[in-house]
Amino acid sequence: GAVVSQHPSRVICKSGTSVKIECRSLDFQATTMFWYRQFPKQSLMLMATSNEGSKATYEQGVEKDKFLINHASLTLSTLTVTSAHPEDSSFYICSAARAAGSYNEQFFGPGTRLTVL
Amino acid sequence: AQTVTQSQPEMSVQEAETVTLSCTYDTSESDYYLFWYKQPPSRQMILVIRQEAYKQQNATENRFSVNFQKAAKSFSLKISDSQLGDAAMYFCAYRSAGTGTASKLTFGTGTRLQVTL
Numbered sequence A: 001g002a003v004v005s006q007h008p009s010r011v012i013c014k015s016g017t018s019v020k021i022e023c024r025s026l027d028f029q030a031t032t033m034f035w036y037r038q039f040p041k042q043s044l045m046l047m048a049t050s051n052e053g054s055k056a057t058y059e060q061g062v063e064k065d066k067f068l069i070n071h072a073s074l075t076l077s078t079l080t081v082t083s084a085h086p087e088d089s090s091f092y093i094c095s096a097a098r099a100a101g102s103y104n105e106q107f108f109g110p111g112t113r114l115t116v117l
Numbered sequence B: 001a002q003t004v005t006q007s008q009p010e011m012s013v014q015e016a017e018t019v020t021l022s023c024t025y026d027t028s029e030s031d032y033y034l035f036w037y038k039q040p041p042s043r044q045m046i047l048v049i050r051q052e053a054y055k056q057q058n059a060t061e062n063r064f065s066v067n068f069q070k071a072a073k074s075f076s077l078k079i080s081d082s083q084l085g086d087a088a089m090y091f092c093a094y095r096s097a098g099t100g101t102a103s104k105l106t107f108g109t110g111t112r113l114q115v116t117l
Helices: none
Strands: A004-007 A010-013 A019-025 A032-038 A044-051 A067-073 A076-081 A090-100 A103-108 A112-116 B003-005 B010-014 B019-021 B024-026 B032-039 B046-052 B064-069 B074-079 B088-096 B111-116
Touching: A004 A090, A010 A019, A019 A032, A019 A090, A019 A112, A032 A067, A032 A076, A044 A067, A076 A090, B003 B088, B010 B019, B019 B111, B024 B074, B032 B064, B032 B074, B046 B064, B046 B074, B074 B088
Parallel strands: A010 A112, B010 B111
Antiparallel strands: A004 A019, A019 A076, A032 A044, A032 A090, A067 A076, A090 A103, A090 A112, B003 B024, B019 B074, B032 B046, B032 B088, B064 B074, B088 B111
16 A cells, blocks of 8 residues: 555656646545655755645745646645756656654655656 | 755675665754665665654664664664665655654755675
């Protein structure tokens, strides 16, 4: 159990277009989902935290108008990169938190590699 | 804000030997969780081990164990009987004891572990 999927796994787009990445918790309900960004050979940097039915909380320095996050249900969160540019090329990873008493265990998706030409 | 520091960018160990990866962190909180995650070439994040700060006993998971020194804010990972499949990037991570937004993870910069024959 506790599987998180991401779709697509890879995407290549032209500069100026928008790209949507989906994150789904397949066998549990996730009240909170997290979006991370990972540049090559670097660590994961948290972009934003999304709670079902409410606005996402963005980390300092992350443009909320560029990285639109929607958490419409307890099993789905989406990240839309609007007007993508080559510098947005990166590996995007989501995680979903499953409530277990007072502890929210996080499970990671397999990631999405975005390449902007 | 919490910070996590991994001072070893790369480590190497021979198969069947033991290796220790270092991690220090900074926080003013008294209750929190610490983690070691493994990221193989597939980029899928895999939880290796978790430590709850209020527990004095060091966590162990088969060949993996930690040395948790709360006063020193140190959290090292020991891998015994290293196997070729242990080769990966290892990230130390911190999260607060709360739920929702408070349960976000802060990652260190990672240590790349090579396992040689």
